[in-house]
Amino acid sequence: MGREVIRAAGGRDGVTVALAVNRSDVGAVEGVEVEDATDLPGLLAAREPDVLVDFTGPESSVEYVAACAEAGVPVVVGTTGFDDAGAAALRDASEDIPVLVAANFARGVAALRRAVREAVAALPGYDIELTETHHNGKRDAPSGTAKSILDDVVEARESAAARERAGDRDDDAAGVVHGREGEQPRRRGEIGVHARRAGDVTGEHEVLLAGNHELLSLTHRAESRGVFAEGALDAAAWVAGREAGRYDFFDVIGDST
Structure with missing residues (x-):
């Protein structure tokens, strides 16, 4: 850098x-x-x-x-x-x-983070998975950018839960899970976080929201x-x-x- x-x-x-x-x-x-x-x-x-x-x-x-x-x-x-x-x-x-x-200085990542906040707020109750991929020499995992996006997800979900607290739906986050192994059925409200290290990948971050028979994927990929x-x-x-x-x-x- x-x-x-x-x-x-x-x-x-x-x-x-x-x-x-x-x-x-x-x-x-x-x-x-x-x-x-x-x-x-x-x-x-x-x-x-x-x-x-x-x-x-x-x-x-x-x-x-x-x-x-x-x-x-x-x-x-x-x-x-x-x-x-x-x-x-x-x-x-x-x-x-x-x-x-800043964990990331790409303007596209800033736009991604704004889009993630809006998507999480608009899709309460949807399952959320966050995946990041970087080159094989990166030391920290998850990446600083992934942690920032995770903060956005948690904050947006907490805001949405506060708005719906008077209703019947329970949107309380069940916690963050880093990878999965063995018997691990997905808990309601769980946020999955996955870090991949391979080759010379500059950086890729994806947020997946799934529910109600539909799937939304928000992705940013740095080419250089x-x-x-x-x-x-x-x-x-x-x-x-x-x-x-x-x-x-x-x-x-x-x-x-």
Whole structure:
């Protein structure tokens, strides 16, 4: 993703890569020298970038965001897989600088999430299955995007249940099931989540709703990592100069539509 961001930045007017860092030596990328990540605090002070874009891992991301908070540099975080402590560290940093965090920077995924919320609200009682597929090197499962979609499903279902609470139907969620094995009859309200890892798949997410003798499938498939890089640069341009706080990609899209 770092390579994709550098490549995408090179194709944009008014965008210059002030610095790039990595924990291991990877040489130059698209003519940009990739420097030692341990030098990041000094590089931020010397180069004074308008914003930092982070696609690394949870541990390094927390370190980079802390360095940005110390230097007063806004940051866009596309890293996923944070534990509670990591998520708290990002929230703490957002008290000092703008921190924009998103599991996915594809505009199509944002549209998918909106469609999922509407579909779940419009089809109460339907069975829901969420499946995500990524390349064989992806570490976290389910993906950060899948977790965001799952949150959308749960929130939409809870809202629908609240509206129908006076009726006879019981829409209480029976819980989330990650994969199935052995004898596992589907419980009412259950949400199935499945993660697949294979080949060089960039990313695919599908939400399946079934009931009343019909089936609705909502799917997003990324054909290239470049779509995430472009979205991250959109986010970087948007967040630069903002007040300290926590932002997400919906803020970027809402501001541009």
